[in-house]
Amino acid sequence: MTSIRRIMLLAGLICLCSAVRLKAQVTASFNFSQGPQNVSGWINLHGNPASAPITGTDPSTGITVSSIAAANWASYTGNSTADAGGATGGTFFPAAVMLNHWFQYSDFYGAYNSLVPQLEISGLNKDSVYTLKMTGSFTLYIPNVFNLNPMRYTVAGTIIYGFVDVNGNYNTSDGAIFNNIAPDANGKIRVYVNTYGGSNVASICGLQIIRGRTTAPVPSIAITRPTNNSILAEDGNFTFSATASETNGTIAKVEFYVNGTKIGEDSTAPYSITWVNPDEGHYLLTARAIDGLGNTNSASINVSVESLSSFWSVTGNIDANADSNFLGTVDTNRLAFRTNNLERMSILGDGTVGIGTKNTQGYKLAVNGNAIFTKVRIRNYASWPDYVFKKDYKLTGLDSLERYIEVNQHLPGIIPADKARKEGIDLADDQALLLKKIEELTLYLIQEHKRVEQLTKEVQLLKIQAQPKKGKISK
DSSP: OOHHHHHHHHHHHHHHHHHHHHHHTOEEEEEEESSOOOOTTOEEEESOTTTSOOEEEOTTTOOEEEOOOGGGSOOBTTBOEESSOSOSSOOSSOHHHHTOEEEEEOSTTOSOOTTOOSEEEESOOTTSOEEEEEEOOBSOOBTTTBOOSOEEEEEESSSEEEEEEEOOBTOSSOOEEEEEEOOOTTSOEEEEEEEOTTOOEEEEOEEEEEESOOOOOOOEEEEEESOTTEEEETTOOEEEEEEEEOTTOOEEEEEEEETTEEEEEEOSSSEEEEEOOOOSEEEEEEEEEEETTSOEEEEEEEEEEEOTTTOOOTTOOSSOOTTTSOSSOSSSSOEEEEETTEEEEEEOTTSOEEESOSOOTTOSEEEOSOOOOSOOOOOOOSOOGGGGGSTTOOOOOHHHHHHHHHHHSSOTTSOOHHHHHHHOOOHHHHHHHHHHHHHHHHHHHHHHHHHHHHHHHHHHHHHHHHSOOTTOOOO
């Protein structure tokens, strides 16, 4: 066989396989409305299913969809249809499909009831499996009047295949997908459209039936608390939490396990439980997400629980209650901090802190060595010396000030050098006293300026008086 003939034969086989695949993936699409609403490629079922059964058949596949009995639809004032009530710009199904829908309005139908399906699909091959896609949309969300969150879809064939919840309020892109649904012995699948929880309207605008096996999605799950390889303190309670989601699916619940033993579950996001008082040891924590169809996925981490007598975590504590879990001592001994095995800082039993020294001399913070700050702020200083500028302030005369300096060798109120060396300087007091001296100096300058001005005027007057008068002839 020549190479050309081999290539032609291979191409023919590929085309044949493609044709078989295309045949296996046949699709029947149905849209639901009040009046005739024809959409290209879709079979339109129109009319009020709460009045009489409505049936439509896809002539290319022979698949039929029926609304079954009128009693299976809970109506609103006798009607279970609405045209142009859906959100515009739909993407899950074509926008023209998502504009119109059939619906149920009833809290009575708020849970799956195997005796009350809303749609029946027939004409199916009982030896095949099918993927079902469905959704609904409504833009008249009014709290406590019309609420489509969630709409709960359920399907049943050979078995009940679980549920998917969809938020139908202003919905454009959300929908339910059921993978690999096997019809019952009569080649039928039933679809249930229910209100659930806080909703009172359940809608369906379109339904697609696709023959052939598909890969079913599984939930995505991640543990958020605690983190992997965390070290937890013994005798504490800890939050064990996870995030879980699924595209075109619903998370039914998240189960939590410790070393393979289930310790709880949560069906409402954010998913979490409290892990109560674990003993010292090493543990494998697992969170298991289960979707509405029973598909599962898990995530696991490792953690350690250590005794309080030796507990220390370089990654920080989790859920630590500072009133009961802390770093420190429970007696009067000081707490020392070392680097290179040399003590650098300590907290004394009285709560004072020493850096470079163990003797804080009663100060809240004692530093033996250099310190640098980019900014220091001292607040609530009561006696700031702006009182110097008040009219009743008595400024010491310069003569008296001179005598004081000659005797004491420092300004009044300023700490002398020997005392500063011995006791140190109070920054707040020293700053205030320096400002006081600057303000007093300003007053002295103002006084002297006034005296200079007065003397200048007197000198100028004397000069004028001393000048000879014009016209007087001296002999």
